[in-house]
Amino acid sequence: xxxxxxxxxxxxxxxxxxxxxxxxxxxxxxxxxxxxxxxxxxxxxxxxxxxxxxxxxxxxxxxxxxxxxxxxxxxxxxxxxxxxxxxxxxxxxxxxxxxxxxxxxxxxxxxxxxxxxxxxxxxxxxxxxxxxxxxxxxxxxxxxxxxxxxxxxxxxxxxxxxxxxxxxxxxxxxxxxxxxxxxxxxxxxxxxxxxxxxxxxxxxxxxxxxxxxxxxxxxxxxxxxxxxxxxxxxxxxxxxxxxxxxxxxxxxxxxxxxxxxxxxxxxxxxxxxxxxxxxxxxxxxxxxxxxxxxxxxxxxxxxxxxxxxxxxxxxxxxxxxxxxxxxxxxxxxxxxxxxxxxxxxxxxxxxxxxxxxxxxxxxxxxxxxxxxxxxxxxxxxxxxxxxxxxxxxxxxxxxxxxxxxxxxxxxxxxxxxxxxxxxxxxxxxxxxxxxxxxxxxxxxxxxxxxxxxxxxxxxxxxxxxxxxxxxxxxxxxxxxxxxxxxxxxxxxxxxxxxxxxxxxxxxxxxxxxxxxxxxxxxxxxxxxxxxxxxxxxxxxxxxxxxxxxxxxxxxxxxxxxxxxxxxxxxxxxxxxxxxxxxxxxxxxxxxxxxxxxxxxxxxxxxx
Numbered sequence: 179x180x181x182x183x184x185x186x187x188x189x190x191x192x193x194x195x196x197x198x199x200x201x202x203x204x205x206x207x208x209x210x211x212x213x214x215x216x217x218x219x220x221x222x223x224x225x226x227x228x229x230x231x232x233x234x235x236x237x238x239x240x241x242x243x244x245x246x247x248x249x250x251x252x253x254x255x256x257x258x259x260x261x262x263x264x265x266x267x268x269x270x271x272x273x274x275x276x277x278x279x280x281x282x283x284x285x286x287x288x289x290x291x292x293x294x295x296x297x298x299x300x301x302x303x304x305x306x307x308x309x310x311x312x313x314x315x316x317x318x319x320x321x322x323x324x325x326x327x328x329x330x331x332x333x334x335x336x337x338x339x340x341x342x343x344x345x346x347x348x349x350x351x352x353x354x355x356x357x358x359x360x361x362x363x364x365x366x367x368x369x370x371x372x373x374x375x376x377x378x379x380x381x382x383x384x385x386x387x388x389x390x391x392x393x394x395x396x397x398x399x400x401x402x403x404x405x406x407x408x409x410x411x412x413x414x415x416x417x418x419x420x421x422x423x424x425x426x427x428x429x430x431x432x433x434x435x436x437x438x439x440x441x442x443x444x445x446x447x448x449x450x451x452x453x454x455x456x457x458x459x460x461x462x463x464x465x466x467x468x469x470x471x472x473x474x475x476x477x478x479x480x481x482x483x484x485x486x487x488x489x490x491x492x493x494x495x496x497x498x499x500x501x502x503x504x505x506x507x508x509x510x511x512x513x514x515x516x517x518x519x520x521x522x523x524x525x526x527x528x529x530x531x532x533x534x535x536x537x538x539x540x541x542x543x544x545x546x547x548x549x550x551x552x553x554x555x556x557x558x559x560x561x562x563x564x565x566x567x568x569x570x571x572x573x574x575x576x577x578x579x580x581x582x583x584x585x586x587x588x589x590x591x592x593x594x595x596x597x598x599x600x601x602x603x604x605x606x607x608x609x610x611x612x613x614x615x616x617x618x619x620x621x622x623x624x625x626x627x628x629x630x631x632x633x634x635x636x637x638x639x640x641x642x643x644x645x646x647x648x649x650x651x652x653x654x655x656x657x658x659x660x661x662x663x664x665x666x667x668x669x670x671x672x673x674x675x676x677x678x679x680x681x682x683x684x685x686x687x688x689x690x691x692x693x694x695x696x697x698x699x700x701x702x703x704x705x706x707x708x709x710x711x712x713x714x715x716x717x718x719x720x721x722x723x724x725x726x727x728x729x730x731x732x733x734x735x736x737x738x739x740x741x742x743x744x745x746x747x748x749x750x751x752x753x754x755x756x757x758x759x760x761x762x763x764x765x766x767x768x769x770x771x772x773x774x775x776x777x778x779x780x781x782x783x784x785x
Contacts, residue, residue, distance in 0.1 A: 179256065180420035183298070184392040184483040187251065188226050188238050190309040191336060195449050196247055197224040200781055202774075205231045206321070208767040211314035211488045213785065214239045215763075216771065218488075218495055222784035226483070233310040237484045239307065241395065245496050248403050248502050252393055255420045262417065286483055289413040291338045294421040297434035298479045299390070300426075305358045306476055309438065310484045311351055316454030318765040319465065320352020322455060327390040327401045328363070329431050330370075341431055342370035344409035345401035345583070348389055348440075348471075354450045355470070362452035363387065364468045366569075366616040375444065375469070375754045384443040386429035386656060387471055392437025394419040402499055404566045421695040442471040443562055457617045459528040459721050461490025461758035466624055490523045490761050491717060500525055519578045520586035523570075524720075530615045531720040533570040535561055536578040536586045539635050542691045549636030551577070551605060558607070558631045569615045570629065577635035590712065591676040592664055596666040597697045598638040603742040607631040610726045613704065620724040628726035640665075642694050647667045653687050656701070660709040667696035668705045668715070671752070680750035684730040689745035694732055699748045708751075722751040 181187045191197035200572065204210050204227045218240055224247065227237045242248040248254060309571060311321030326348045332340035349355065349362030367370050371387070378385035390397070396419030400411040412423045424434035432439055448465040457463045487495045500523065511521055517538045523533040537557040558575050561567050576583050576595050584591030607630070614620075614627035620626060621627025642665030652659055655678055656669040680701065687693060700719050702708040708718040723729070728750040731743020775785035 181251075181394050181396075182421075183394075183479065183481070184238055184241075184437045184485050185395065187395055188224070188240060188483055189253075191224050191241070192226070192514070194250070195223075196250065197226060198222070198780055198784075199226045199228060199229050203229045203231055204237075206233065206237070206310050206312045208313055208316065208764050209770060210237065210239070210312055210486075212767050212771045213774075213781070214486075214488050215490070215494075215783040216240065217781075218243050220784045222518055232312050233308060233484075235310055235478070235482055237310050237312065237486055239486050239488070240495060241485060242334070242398075242498050242502075245498055245501050248498050249326065252418055252502075255396075255418050256259075256506075256777055259417050260509075287464055288416040288420065288422055290372070291341070291410070291412045291416065292424045293427055294424045294434050295426065297424070297426050297432055297477075299393075299434060299436040299439045300477045301480050302478050302482075303336050304476050304478055306350055306361060306440065306473060307358050309350065309476070310486070312486050313489045315462070315490070315761055316767075317462055317759070318352075318455055319349065319453050320355075321350045323348040323350060323389065323391060324489065325391065325398055327393070327397050327433060327436070328365075328371060329388045329390060329425075329433060330374045331387060331430050332374050333381055333383070337362060338412060338425075339410050341410055343397070343401050343415070344369055344371055346371060347397075349452050349453075349455070353452065353465075359473055360450070361389075361442075361473060362450065362468055363471045364452050364455075364463075378444075379446050382446060384439075384445045388428075388430045388432050388434035388441050388442070389440040389471070390433040390438065392483060393433055394421075394423075397422075397423070397436075398485070399499060399502065403503060413448060419660050433476075435479075438484065439477045440471070440473060441475050441477070442473045444469045444471055448472070456490055456761045458489040458492065458494065458496060459531070459615075459617055459758075460717060461617075461619065461760050463617050464619065464758055477692060492528065492713075492730070497525045500529065505513075509675065515557065515560050517553060518561065521561060521567065522586040522589075523567075524589060524716060526589075527716040527720040528566050530566075530569040531571045531618065532716065533561065533567065533573045534586055534589065534592045535573060535575040536583060537575050538578045540579075549600075551575075551633035551635050554633040554635060554769075555607065555631070558633060561640075562609070562631075568613075571614055571618065571620075571627065571647045572725065573631045575631065575633050582638075589716070593666070594642065594664055595641055596632060596634040598640060599634040599636055600632060600697065601639065602697070602747050603631055603744060604740075606635070606729075606741055606747070608726055608741060610753070619756065620722060620728070620754075621726070622724075622756070627724050630725035630729065640697065642697070643704075647692060647695065650692055652693065653691060655683065656693075658705045660705045660711045660743040662700065662715045663712070665697050666715075667699045667746075668694070668708050669701055670703065670705050671701045679731045680728060680748050681733065684732055684734060684743075684748055687732045687745065689733045691732075691745075694745040696746055699746045701748060701750050701752060703752050719751045721750060722753060722757065 400415035425431035732745025
């Protein structure tokens with residue numbers, strides 16, 4: 179079904195038993211988000227909250243809360259888009275399956291946005307304060323739009339190819355924003371709207387920006403698609419949505435089928451403090467100055483429904499977005515990154531902090547007695563230069579030409595492959611004083627941090643211990659050893675006076691000590707928590723460490739500015755004073771939802 183509004187999507191899910199209507203009054207401040215999180219965690223249905231305190235508009239959430247439901251939503255178009263991606267990745271594939279080619283003209287037509295002077299979203303107007311003001315976490319700085327579709331037009335390109343669609347955080351209230359006149363606009367590095375903003379600043383003119391909410395669910399997915407710069411997200415939305423995307427002719431396009439649209443302009447140099455906001459890494463994004471959108475009008479269509487989600491420590495609903503995007507775009511990776519067979523952004527580690535990749539060593543001559551990463555390093559540079567992949571902090575890349583190389587989404591398998599083969603004397607490749615994800619506070623400033631590439635090929639160099647050896651003892655100040663994965667030891671570090679740095683700890687360890695049976699040692703605040711599950715280990719290790727500052731090794735050295743070590747590699751994944759605060763649910767709200775769960779209605783079974 180080619181949905182044109184959130185109401186059409188909601189009604190279709192309800193007809194097929196995939197949505198639950200919540201008729202009791204729900205507070206958009208914390209309570210709605212708490213219900214959403216519990217229903218998502220329990221594998222429950224999509225939700226329609228018809229009675230929102232303080233707003234006349236209903237709210238829908240968890241619409242794409244599991245992969246099966248997401249595939250159902252796009253059931254009419256998903257196979258066609260997958261075929262189109264395969265054709266791009268491998269044109270000869272189309273010749274092998276000619277019966278699929280009948281779809282090509284229709285898909286191509288749907289990819290062209292349609293200009294229109296009639297917009298359903300412009301039927302009615304309201305104020306920003308009348309919208310559902312959903313606050314998801316106790317220390318959020320106000321209410322936020324969590325599924326925005328932000329549209330801007332390049333001042334240098336008036337065609338549809340100059341349109342950028344992105345999902346950038348929008349703060350509706352709180353802070354220093356003028357009620358009903360201003361909203362906050364937070365966009366990260368490497369985003370298309372940033373290019374448009376710079377072009378407008380160079381001309382000394384404001385940038386028109388329109389924030390759409392709702393409409394076709396394909397627009398939501400397109401807003402987070404990692405498309406190459408210059409390729410319109412509207413083209414992808416049309417292909418996946420099953421119809422040409424209608425947009426108005428204006429300074430910034432208005433998505434005509436949206437449920438809501440906030441129109442406005444960003445004036446050069448006009449910034450205000452934005453945040454805090456509980457984000458997808460599982461921490462609060464701190465308060466920083468970001469552009470202000472001066473609101474012109476707020477439109478809404480007849481029967482408008484406000485879609486929302488909750489972000490936080492993975493997995494959350496946006497995990498499904500990532501799974502579906504990977505399902506669609508995986509086959510095209512080798513055509514964009516020659517030699518690279520697959521890339522996997524690890525959701526449990528917050529997506530950007532950890533990338534896994536399978537490449538291929540093809541360089542000749544290839545010395546059989548000294549097999550070392552060569553082309554893998556070239557491919558790693560290509561990965562880190564590609565769109566949103568450039569935000570990665572850790573990249574582990576394996577040689578797919580090695581028989582034992584696992585698939586790229588086999589996280590324990592990839593880590594095991596690397597740790598069996600890595601030579602810490604040569605295979606650590608740091609990128610220092612560089613840019614990282616805006617939302618990652620492990621570095622020494624906003625967007626500032628480092629990256630690490632670890633490449634592995636050749637035959638295994640060691641066996642990985644899966645248990646603590648008999649009589650195993652730790653050097654001071656390391657305590658409470660636990661095994662996270664074969665070859666990965668997790669420990670705590672304590673000091674009577676102060677927290678010792680990872681470099682100081684490494685100085686007390688020699689390569690002959692039993693600790694070095696484990697190629698990787700991770701130092702944490704709580705080793706029991708960090709080893710309770712693979713997800714805990716990944717989240718703790720890679721969201722609480724900045725490679726250049728928090729990695730050292732036993733008997734480390736620097737040669738020609740290359741860092742290496744002869745013994746174990748240590749990662750300091752303890753919380754530091756400059757880190758962002760972690761997300762914790764509000765006890766009062768939890769108790770309120772606990773009480774709601776005792777009602778025995780249809781919602782209660784998911785709470």
